[in-house]
Amino acid sequence: MGRKIKYHFTRDKDWLHEHYITKNMSIQKIADAEEFPYYIIRNALLKAGIAMKPQKIYGHVNHPNRKGENHPRWKGGNPKCLNCSKQLTFGRTRCWDCYRKSIGIDIENYVAPRPSQADRFTHEYKKWRTALFKHYEYKCYICKKHDRKLIAHHLNAYSTHPKERLDFDNGVVLCSKHHSYFHKNYGFYKNTKEQFHDYLSNLAEII
Secondary structure (H helix, E strand, O other): OOOOOOOOOOOOHHHHHHHHHHOOOOHHHHHHHHOOOHHHHHHHHHHHOOOOOOHHHOOOOOOOOOOHHHOOOOOOOOOEOOOOOOEOOOOOOOOHHHHHHHOOOOOOOOOOOOOOOHHHHOHHHHHHHHHHHHHOOOOOOOOOOOOOOEEEEEOOOOOOOHHHOOOHHHEEEEEHHHHHHHHHHHOOOOOOHHHHHHHHHOHHHHO
16 A cells, blocks of 8 residues: 555645634645645544534535546546446446357347345235245155254146246255255255156165
């Protein structure tokens, strides 16, 4: 880090009092005359214990517009996409569409690998999950244990069978162990009831 700049008037209360009170100069006029930023003078007055004068002393002051390009520290604003010049948020170089094109994704025929998981937080989904737990008495369907983390498992996958997401017959309660073993052997996508029955029949070999 660079060394902190020290200004001659930061500890000179008399100098500040003379310019701000005796000569009745505004903070901005002092800053312009000394070629210092406004906040340096203001902070010095506060540290020196000199009370701020009410604005009515100077009448109505039209402060210059310092927003956007008029700000003294303006550096061009948020960046633009390197390909399509679309306005971006800070820290990015390409928009989302141009980024996907750059890594070889066909946007026109793009299919999301998984649907939105927002439905899992709806009242209807929570009601379905609670009813499933109560039906299986808060126990794993396979090992009948309840001391492990329990999971409401969809027999036909949640992502590929949207109409069966809240179907009571499409759910079963599994403990974390059996749920993990099932997905390790059959994956996490396009699961079916047939796979679950196959898992049950080969359970001894799998575990």
